[in-house]
Amino acid sequence: MSINSEYKPKIVAFCCNWCSYAGADLAGSNRLAYPENVKIIRVPCSCRVNPMFILRAFQRGADGVILCGCHPGDCHYTSGNYYTRRRMALLFSMLEYLGIEKERTRVEWVSAAEGAKFAATMNDFTQTVAALGENKRLEDLRCKR
Amino acid sequence: MQKITRENLINKAIELLDNGTVSRVLGWKIGEFAYDVTPAVFTTKEDLQKDFIFDDFCNANFSKYLIAETRKAEEKVLVFLKPCDTYSFNQLLTEHRFSREKVYAVGIPCEGMLDIGKIKALAGEGIIDVIPGEGSITVKNLYEEEKTLAYGDVLTERCLSCKSKKHVVYDELMGEEGDVIDSNRFDEVEKIEKMSADERFAFWQSQLSKCIRCNACRDICPACTCEKCVFDNPKSSVNNKAISDSFEEKMFHIIRAFHVAGRCTDCGECSRVCPQGIPLHLLNRKFIKDINSFYGDYQAGQEEGSRAPLINYTFDDLEPGEAVGRGV
Numbered sequence: 353m354s355i356n357s358e359y360k361p362k363i364v365a366f367c368c369n370w371c372s373y374a375g376a377d378l379a380g381s382n383r384l385a386y387p388e389n390v391k392i393i394r395v396p397c398s399c400r401v402n403p404m405f406i407l408r409a410f411q412r413g414a415d416g417v418i419l420c421g422c423h424p425g426d427c428h429y430t431s432g433n434y435y436t437r438r439r440m441a442l443l444f445s446m447l448e449y450l451g452i453e454k455e456r457t458r459v460e461w462v463s464a465a466e467g468a469k470f471a472a473t474m475n476d477f478t479q480t481v482a483a484l485g486e487n488k489r490l491e492d493l494r495c496k497r
Numbered sequence: 498m499q500k501i502t503r504e505n506l507i508n509k510a511i512e513l514l515d516n517g518t519v520s521r522v523l524g525w526k527i528g529e530f531a532y533d534v535t536p537a538v539f540t541t542k543e544d545l546q547k548d549f550i551f552d553d554f555c556n557a558n559f560s561k562y563l564i565a566e567t568r569k570a571e572e573k574v575l576v577f578l579k580p581c582d583t584y585s586f587n588q589l590l591t592e593h594r595f596s597r598e599k600v601y602a603v604g605i606p607c608e609g610m611l612d613i614g615k616i617k618a619l620a621g622e623g624i625i626d627v628i629p630g631e632g633s634i635t636v637k638n639l640y641e642e643e644k645t646l647a648y649g650d651v652l653t654e655r656c657l658s659c660k661s662k663k664h665v666v667y668d669e670l671m672g673e674e675g676d677v678i679d680s681n682r683f684d685e686v687e688k689i690e691k692m693s694a695d696e697r698f699a700f701w702q703s704q705l706s707k708c709i710r711c712n713a714c715r716d717i718c719p720a721c722t723c724e725k726c727v728f729d730n731p732k733s734s735v736n737n738k739a740i741s742d743s744f745e746e747k748m749f750h751i752i753r754a755f756h757v758a759g760r761c762t763d764c765g766e767c768s769r770v771c772p773q774g775i776p777l778h779l780l781n782r783k784f785i786k787d788i789n790s791f792y793g794d795y796q797a798g799q800e801e802g803s804r805a806p807l808i809n810y811t812f813d814d815l816e817p818g819e820a821v822g823r824g825v
């Protein structure tokens with residue numbers, strides 16, 4: 353991080369194929385701006401994301417990880433996101449218990465029609481993480497070259 | 498202190514071997530010292546009389562051993578289960594890990610088991626004998642000294658916060674039927690929750706960095722029964738000793754605890770076997786406590802066939818953001 357440039361946190365956004373990824377697409381085609389440091393990883397369903405994915409993202413240098421899926425009730429596979437919701441509630445609570453800043457993780461439900469919500473969410477999340485600074489507590493020094 | 502004696506158990510085992518109910522007996526075997534008791538399989542009367550032991554160091558939970566043992570012979574295996582062991586037994590049945598028909602389970606009461614680590618801390622090294630008494634034990638050492646210690650001071654941590662003296666499953670019960678106990682097992686978790694984030698981080702960093710990645714906690718765990726484990730995958734980068742990198746330690750412990758979340762019966766075996774004395778139960782109990790408060794009380798292993806909280810849901814579960822207290 354050089355003195356002149358503004359600090360840009362690395363954000364990983366897991367987006368389910370059927371809603372949130374389409375929502376991101378809509379944000380794009382509507383030319384709604386969201387930070388370019390948000391890296392989207394498309395997953396078939398939010399429940400494809402296991403806790404290891406989140407930790408891995410932090411290991412490889414993410415400063416914040418957000419998981420987006422269909423609104424509860426709207427999952428393409430009917431119930432995937434209900435499982436996601438329980439899993440992430442427990443994982444986030446555990447991360448907080450270990451002293452890792454709770455603002456670095458988030459789950460947001462974004463539908464295919466919510467391009468504006470997608471952009472707003474990413475803007476807000478990026479700002480929150482930027483305020484925290486670099487991820488130090490879940491970093492892997494071997495991955496920081 | 499245990500009221501059911503070694504002789505009672507040996508006689509029971511011989512009776513069941515003789516009448517053909519079982520062909521093998523899972524029990525505790527005397528080790529080199531009075532306190533190093535190891536799990537063993539007995540097949541004859543003579544072996545039982547020679548090596549079978551039942552004392553205050555019979556900590557080992559046999560439930561997981563049944564997966565391998567029930568596959569080895571046609572006949573049933575006799576297993577002795579303490580109250581806490583029966584929860585693991587049920588949980589394994591729920592997950593179809595062994596066949597109930599292949600086991601003859603005898604429930605035995607438990608007054609709490611002893612922690613040799615605590616005894617050594619109080620009485621020093623060179624212990625050659627530990628003699629149980631009323632409310633206390635007498636420790637003898639190499640130098641012909643004797644020391645009396647109160648039971649309460651040398652009980653294992655898990656027995657101090659025992660959740661149940663009730664056997665939730667058995668074919669036969671020896672001794673009295675016990676009750677579920679209103680334990681204080683979440684006190685420590687609450688203490689950590691009350692710390693600041695920095696303090697919590699420092700606490701866990703200091704604990705988890707002691708880990709030598711021996712995998713004993715995984716191997717002993719009755720909830721960890723996958724034939725192939727993520728931690729053995731050479732590509733996982735968590736398959737061997739963490740190279741003094743704090744990420745790996747945290748990753749291992751979060752994932753280990755997460756993989757048993759909702760299925761961990763809080764048997765306490767993981768913390769007991771950890772050679773580094775890491776309080777792993779405080780990770781498991783955090784999940785148990787959260788599950789209880791988010792989704793309603795749930796005790797893994799209490800009821801065979803119950804649906805674990807992480808493979809279940811309701812339409813109005815709380816949002817992950819609410820779980821960490823920052824709104825949705």
Ligand code: SF4
Pocket residue numbers: 714717718719720721757760761762763764765766767768778781
């Ligand atoms: S995680 Fe520990 S306390 Fe829980 S079931 Fe496994 S060994 Fe027992």
Ligand code: SF4
Pocket residue numbers: 707708709710711712713714715770771772773774775777
């Ligand atoms: S038993 Fe203890 S030292 Fe061994 S892997 Fe588990 S936590 Fe680490």
Ligand code: FES
Pocket residue numbers: 368369370371372396397398399421422427428429432433
């Ligand atoms: S498909 Fe979007 S959450 Fe399941």
